[in-house]
Amino acid sequence: MLRKLFKFNGGVKPATNKADSTREPIKAVPLPAQLIVPLHQHVGGTPHPLVAPGDVVLKGQRIGAADGNVSSAVHAPTSGRVVAVEPRVMAHTSGLTTLSVVIEPDGEDRWIDCEPISLRAMGADEVRDELRDAGVVGLGGAVFPSHLKLKPAKGGTDTLVINGAECEPFITCDDLLMRERADQIVRGAEIMQQLLQARRVLIGIEDNKPEAVAAMQQAVSARGAGTMEVVAIPTRYPAGGAKQLIRVLTGIEVPHGRRSTDYGVQCFNTGTAYAIADVVDRGRPLVSRIVTVAGNVERPGNYEVLFGTPMDHVAALAGVKPGTDRFIMGGPMMGFRMPAYDVPVVKATNCILVGSPELFPAPAPEMACIRCGECARACPADLQPFELYWHSRAKNFGKAQEYHLFDCIECGCCAYVCPSHIPLVDYYRFSKSEIWARERQKDAADVARDRFEFRNERIEREKREKAEKLAAKTAAGRAAVSTPATDTAAAATPVTGSDSAEDSKKALIAAAMARAKAQREAIAPQNTEALTPDQQAQVTEADARRAALAPADGDAAAQPTEQSAR
């Protein structure tokens, strides 16, 4: 059946370099001496370790539990002993470390008891929980926890897209998986279709993989999947970008910041479909994936690799040629150079691209942009990359955002075609990180300001409360010490303002004076037995003065007393 295909603008056609790594079937990898399994291998919360050094684990045993719903579990890739739970360098270009479980294999590779999942007996939510606990994440490279994407959209899911496009040069892991294990991929797609209640399934494969297309077509017809269709799409990078593939297959352009589900489309990688079938039909959690080893190697090929296997262990099987200067995880267009050769293979590792200066020479020196517009013609997001470049260079980030910087998918097409050899994508990465940093700063400033304002308010409130409390207390005290004289004064004084600050201040003063007076009155004169006549005269004089002052005291104290009496 001929399906109407849609086009996305731009794109490039670099040499695919896929022939060499598709000659031989997928091979197994002997167990390495140690497996270093990072607990965080996906988008979302870092799983917390369930094992401690010294523990004995079985293959498929959960060693990291999902941290909340936006997370995914991690499992022991083989049976053995946990030797360490410690931070190790992760498969990321930054060279940062992440908490990892180091397992020494016992060589038996013994599975846990695997219980297949009965879709009929289980509710959809339970199945999704199972998938989360089985560690299923998107194996196309984005590693988004799959269970979160397997909920039917509000408006219903129309189309489930299975992404077998695999547009990056050198990478052939999906190709080989489709050729060899098409049946299980189709089975996984069926399960996903069921969970999503999708009307149809479209499997998009670039037309430079005729064997994969044929194998998948056969598997679809063999399973009698009537609502499923394999579609060969034109080979053009980045046709495997989810939004580009959705555009090609359905004509829908999903804008940045929106989800394809809003338009009734959901997209999964073939490897993810395969993994889901493994979980449901065999009860096996995700502990390995297919990894392409290509580039500067003697025998490029594909391997089924346990997560945590050091990359150099896998690459050695393909025969790393001399002159190697880097390992790239992913393809040459969007991949990242690894900080070391022995970083572990993780769920996001679709390719170990062994690089050398001959294979990937340093680009010629950057020259002035001549606004030739090649980048704009190559951009699959229909951006004007050279405008973004000018604004990024000038650190005019606001302008860069106006020119839709965040619609850039960093596919690298612009930098690929630039005759001035400008590393355009690096400029956008820089701009984005600067904008994020500023946003974070702004957020931090906002938080600090809120905190400051809250603190001021709290201090104000405490002051007010203290004053009120004090006023109340004083009033009570005043009532206790008030005399009949003050009572009459109270009757005479008109009732004025109540708990205003001035009044409470007056109350405070009055209370203090009252207290002082009470104290004075309470003090019994001491050492009065042996007074000289001179001294006695002074005492008498002072007493007389005090007596003269007393009525004034009484007046002053009268006011607050009257208030509290109200």
Added chain:
Amino acid sequence: MSLNSPYLRKPTSVTRVMAEVLLALIPAVAVYAWFFGVGILVQIALATVAAIAFEAGFLKLRGRPIGRSLADLSAVVTAWLIALAFPSIGPWWLVVAGTAFAIVVAKHLYGGLGQNPFNPAMVAYAVMIVAFPALMSQWPGAGRLDASAQLDLIFGGARAVDAITAATPLDALRTGLRAEGSSVNALLQGEGFGLFAGHGWEWIAFAFLIGGLYLLARRIITWHIPVAYLGSLAALATIASIAAPQSYPGPVFSLFSGAAMLGAFFILTDPVSGATTPRGKLIYAAGAALITWIIRHFGAFPDGVAFATLLMNLCVPLIDMKTQPPVFGHKTKN
């Protein structure tokens, strides 16, 4: 080593782009030399040497890597365009001064390659025609001067202007039309005019068209500017010639006269100073066509391409800003 993705690069360079442009100019240069003699080759040589010298000097002054920037060939392209835009029998210092102005003022004072808001070659032409209107209007007639006479004119011979030069067809037509009782048709029968435009000039224009098509095929330029420019010019000429056939030549004459073809494929398409968005290119080129046509028929200069280009260069930032193409996912509200 510490570079980021993409690790693959298309084997392309600014040098390659500029070399393609030079290659595309060769047919026109050959035809020019065939009809009008070696003058053009001498002018190209003069302009090229001057351009390289001034470029190197200014790169040094500005502390820029000289070899790499010279190798981009952008100065050579400017030089060739200047030589082709200037009269081929002008004195040597005319083209050298023009080139110097283009490289120094129009290019480096604005920040060098990629930064100039105006087309350097057209700046040179505009400045020189305002400064030396007589010299800049001396064009050779086809087959009228032998090599030695041309060299003599270029390198300091006596200039007996009327005896040796012919007005360009555009000029001849405009001057002729001012005479009483003349018509376009009668004038086109006269000396200096060929099959469908100026004798000799029409074939140079044709060669520019061939070169332009080559650039299109090699994807160095896009169709937008040539099509919009030539289309608008042809449309204006058609309308005018239908309205007043005695006073306005038809579209074929307009397209193959003066610098229309050169402008459409080589001048207006200069990416640095021209519009860059697809819609912007259409507006930019159509505007240039209108100005060209107005100057040609109502202005005082022999041709309007240079001023049209410069005036539209001024509008580029606004045009580009207002014609940003919709971004993926922002096109339709689906």
